[in-house]
Amino acid sequence: MKTIPGLLFAAVLLCLSCPHAHAQEFGKIRALQQRADTVVRQKNSFVARVLDSYQIPHQINEQGVVVRIQVEEKWHDVTAIEIVPLLRENAVDVTAPREVTAHEIYFFTAEGVLDLVSELRIR
Secondary structure (H helix, E strand, O other), X not given: OOHHHHHHHHHHHHHHHXXXXXXXXXXXXXXXXXXXXXXXXXXXXXXXXXXXXXXXXXXXXXOOOEEEEEEOOXXXXXXXXXXXXXXXXXXXXXXOOOEEEEEEEEEEEOOEEEEEEEOOOOO
């Protein structure tokens, strides 16, 4: 019976003596959240830039997300956007990294999926 309280005391003491480990994990989580925010901002900016370059009317919300797009004089509410890089393989060296040549952007709406291919770079 004496060993259970002793083990519990040792476990509590160990947790209290290592606040550095908790701070490191919190720092990693915070860095990942900041990186995710940056990626989302880049994606939103890229989509709006592509639509502007093709002079496609669209509306964005306060966060810069495209929420509506006009195609053939009709407005479509956008429920999701997916960006797929189009790659070119190196014909000479198949082990070389593939080059991004364009991006295919899918706009998901209640009426269906709208598809757009752009040679603009995300960055």
